[in-house]
Amino acid sequence: MSGTDNHLQTAIEYISKYIGNVQEEELELLLPLVRFANYQKGDLIYKYGEIPKSASFIITGAVRSYYFDEDGKENTVGFHFENEPAFPYGSFVELVPAATSFVAMEPVAVVWISRHDFYHFLETFPRFEIGIAKVLSEYLIKGGQHLKLMRIDSSRERYKKLLELQPEIVTRVPLTYIASYLGMALETLSRVRAGKL
Amino acid sequence: MSGTDNHLQTAIEYISKYIGNVQEEELELLLPLVRFANYQKGDLIYKYGEIPKSASFIITGAVRSYYFDEDGKENTVGFHFENEPAFPYGSFVELVPAATSFVAMEPVAVVWISRHDFYHFLETFPRFEIGIAKVLSEYLIKGGQHLKLMRIDSSRERYKKLLELQPEIVTRVPLTYIASYLGMALETLSRVRAGKL
């Protein structure tokens, strides 16, 4: 089976994941609009300040999203892995410049659809709005989890909770970014892991 | 003009806010599904652990949402005022028990629609999915703002940012809840306000 066949399969899975049962005629119109892209480690997939022109979904690889606060400090907002969307959702929907950037932490392959194509498609099949709602609510839940995580005061407990909720992060992501995600100093996280705190 | 007329007007404004241009026939079918309710200060509007059976939108008053963490500590998630939705969105969409409760901080009047009625209505007019996406993306942006707020390390700066983003909170909400929302001790917030920190 070729890589493209595989990818097409992934695209179809994404569609049914977010829309449920899809009609033949819907699929016929939607599939030609779908594209594929590859990124190297360190590549920017979306840049803050720009209005996202597409919605990307990860096939393989790991992506990190982050923003810069007023002091210029980089704040990691989230990690995105296989079978998850990775794009500035709010900005995509509201058509405003994104506050967050998305960068590949490893070689990354994505499926993507342009904003223009997608909204044009929506005019024919408005029920696909449900897909947007699904993506948004997934992000909402993830964001809510992160917020809850951040509200735990002790660094030790915060890290413990992360292990519980997203253990894969700890194996795939460099310490610096985990610390940034958890809102603690790199050194503190190191001490927590060594059981010294 | 009677109170009910006023309320009906508010309901219509809500609908066009979230859906855009609404057709006559759409409105005719939707309006009869809409109800009104009043709450006293302290009344629970939604309770955590329950699957929300309705979506409420505030006409007048102020609502606070919060959850209890594993240590039993109450954490304030958000404040909701006039012309804003106030219900456990994620749970409403995903049909799972809510983690947060919603309580009236003042006398509150709301428009609401039952989950059942709304989803039944959606079968006839699927394009109204866009309303869900709108509500979700509003919540998403609000949640994102809160998360950003919480990531500011200094209490002083955190409070300053709140004043900048949502000044009305400071005038309408008791100190205890603001402190809880900002993730700091009541005493710390008091000192910050007195300029002692």
Place this chain on the structure above:
DNA sequence: TGCATAATTTGACTTGCGTCAAACTCCTTT
């Protein structure tokens, strides 16, 4: 294989903020 650079760990020092406790102010109710 070995060097260079990055990533992580450890140490020493400082401080913001939480906790506990008590005082003070402002409503509400009788």
Place this chain on the structure above:
DNA sequence: AAAGGAGTTTGACGCAAGTCAAATTATGCA
């Protein structure tokens, strides 16, 4: 007007975690 209670302020003290700095361990690349 007085009493009671909620909401807010002030004080004293201890500690978790931030910062700066240096050592140690990994990792990629020639």
